[in-house]
Amino acid sequence: MIDSIYGAIALGLLYALMALGVYITFRILDFPDLTVDGSFATGGAIAAIMITHGYSPILATLAAFGGGLVAGACTGLLHTKGKVNGLLAGILMMIALYSINIRIMGRPNVSVVNTETLLSPIMKPIGLFILVMGIAVVIVKLLLDAFLHTDLGLALRATGDNARMIRSFGANTDRTKILGISLSNGLVAVSGALIAQQGGFADISMGVGMIVIGLASVIIGEAIFGARSVFIATLAVVLGSIVYRIVVALALRVELFKSSDLKxxxxxxxxxxxxxxxxxxxxxxxxxxxxxxxxxxxxxxxxxxxxx
Amino acid sequence: MLDLVNVSKLFNPGTPDEKIALMNANLRFKTGDFVTVIGSNGAGKSTLMNIISGVMKPDIGEVRIEGKAIQHVPEYERSRWIGRVFQDPMAGTAPRMTIEENLTMAYKRGKTRGFGWGATSAKRQLFREHLSRLGIGLENRMNAKVGLLSGGERQALSLLMATFTKPAILLLDEHTAALDPARAELITRLTDEIVREMKLTTLMVTHNMEQAIRLGNRLIMMDKGRIILDIPEEKKTNLTVAQLLGEFEQISGNKLSDDRVILG
The missing domain is CATH 1.20.5 (Single alpha-helices involved in coiled-coils or other helix-helix interfaces)
Structure with missing residues (x-):
């Protein structure tokens, strides 16, 4: 019981980066971005294939971040310059990424079991894992908070809040949207890279339903912890991701649910x-x-x- | 300063709904001009504003600022020169962000936005001083979300945000029309004070005839996309609402038809 709670907290922290990404698009830009399902697997794929080819896990994770940035930028370009409906732009990228992810891996899944990964030094004991990941996630959260208080970050937030207003003050809202969607998918891809390294493999379907899990984390966090300021809102997203994993862990212990009922x-x-x-x-x-x-x-x- | 040269704009060109929004408009504004614009429904007042601010592009003609043609410069780049207050009090501010954050964004009008910290303590001090001059207590609520303010308070904040960086041109698009009379009066008074004090070149569309006569040093009347009357300061000081309506009928052959017009 206690073990499964610890496990849930650890997973919640890994998925928290993905939830922060979803928070940027869904809450800040008011743009429901379905690219997430594809870019999560892209992150996993890039990290796994690079690690199996002997690159350092840090470099592999950074490359995953870059892959996510590019994927998000494509969705942003489709939506702003191509005037494609936001949901459709995300769906198109998600489908395109499915093929791209197989290309990256060369096959539907890649194993990194028995390979040194970014997470191997802290895998055991689980308390250490939670401590180190917790600190890492808090650092990312604080960096995001700080960014959202810079001039550029303020323009990004205003783009989702009142685009007409921030345009009249000289921000190119196409550019801020692309930046936001790109950054969001970068975080999602890093989360995918970490999940691949923790689970020991990247799989083509690892991103399926990820957007809904991200939304659940954001919404649960808001419902429990509120969203009075950016600082609290991002903290709520991280905690929401953990709470979601704990709820899932408990739900699966009830005989009523099978693990396939999760979605x-x-x-x-x-x-x-x-x-x-x-x-x-x-x-x-x-x-x-x-x-x-x-x-x-x-x-x-x-x-x-x-x-x- | 600001010139419109032979500007024309059609809506839905080539369709049965074709409508002349602006027809060969020529206007020259001198630095420090405070021009009020009146006219009937669909006279082209809002189109004039939209063409100056860059929301719309003219079909033909030029918009010049300090002699430079800018009709192809996008709206977000023109904001360097142009401050604007909209009719809708919700339009000029970001509701889920604080007063301080809104002012920070306005402070960066037309400048590149980078990774510099937004609301520094020096800027906060400056904002506090500007807010206290509005005289409605906003300086004590700088961390309140703008969505919590009343329509009048939001419009006062919009006015401050549009003006305190001293834009070359200030566009006021019926910015008191959506407010109750008391708040409209407050915003009108603040507008007059700010424009005078900062000597802003201003263009104000209004439905309020009395306001159009009382404020500013020049009055323009529009009808069916044309500028039909341009009254300079000397004549404007002794103008009455009745005279103005008479002039309109004489020139256009119709009564001034505007379901929202306020004779004052």
Missing amino acids: LVTALIVIIALVVPYVNRLLKQKSVARRRSAELLATVSLKKGGKS
């Missing part, structure tokens, strides 16, 4: 998290409107009563 459960979590706040808001608005109308009516009739 259904994830989709349900996202659906609930998207629909419940909307219904809540609707009900709240209605009750406020009703109360205020009644109040105003009361004051009006009071005044009339006073006069007569």
Whole structure:
């Protein structure tokens, strides 16, 4: 039991980078980017093939980051310069990446078992793994926070918030969008590279459903920890990724679920998290409107009563 | 300073819905001019603004700033010279970002945005001073998200953001039209103060005849994409709303038709 919780925390930290990437597109740019399913596997593929060819794991992971950047930039270009609908641009890249990923690996999967990887020095004990990965993820989170407070980062955030406004202040919103989508997929690819090194293999289907898992992490994090500022929002995403893995670990211990039900459960979590706040808001608005109308009516009739 | 030379613009050209938005508009603005623009529905006032700011490109004709033709320069690059306040109070600010962050972005108008830290303490001090001059207490709420402000407060902030970097040209697109009378009056007063103090070359579209006469040193009237009247400062000081409406009828042959017009 405790072991599976530790395992869940460790996995949550590895996937947290992917969730941070999804946060950039989904929350900051307001752009649901499906490239993620492809670029996650691209990251894994690049890292695995480079490690098996004897390159250093650090270099392999950096190359994975670069691959993700390029994939994201392609989606961004399609969407901004080619005026392709955002969802479609992501889907097109996702499909294109499927073939590209097989090209990269030369076959549908590549094993890095029994090879020195970036994570091998810290794999055991699990406490060490969580500590080191935790620090690494926090560093990435803080770097992202800092970037989002620079002039360029502010322009990126404003692009998703009010593009017309930031254009009138001189930012090229096409460029900021491409930058954001690119950075997002870079982080996703690094996450894929780490998962490949931790699991011992890269697989062509390792990215399937990744966007939904990313969304679930972002939404769960927001629901539990809020999003008052960038600092808190990114922290919530990291913790959301961990909470998601713990929930999954617990759900799988219940005999009710098979591991193949995982994607259904994830989709349900996202659906609930998207629909419940909307219904809540609707009900709240209605009750406020009703109360205020009644109040105003009361004051009006009071005044009339006073006069007569 | 700012010149429009033979500018024409059609909407839906070559279709049954073809509409003349601007027809051979020629305008010269001197530095420090504060021009008010009035006209009926569809007269081309907003098109004029959009063509100057770069949201639209003219079909033919030139837009010149300091003698340089800029009609092909994209909107985001023109922002170096042009500050703009929109009619919709929601349009000029980013709601999920703080007052301070919004001002930081405005501070970088037209400059390259890099990895420099956004809201430094020096900039914050500057913003606080500017905000306190608005006199509505925003200087004490610099870390509040702009989405929490009222329409009037957001428009005051938009006005500050559009002006405090002293753009060469200020475009005001019916920027008080969506506010209640008290707030509209506040924004009108702030506009007058800021434009005077900073001597900004300003172009203001308005539906409020009285406001159009009271503010600025020049008044332009538009109808069906044409500039039909251009009243200089000497004549403008003694102008009345009745005279203005009379002039319009005489020139265009119609009554000024505008469902939102305020005679003041």
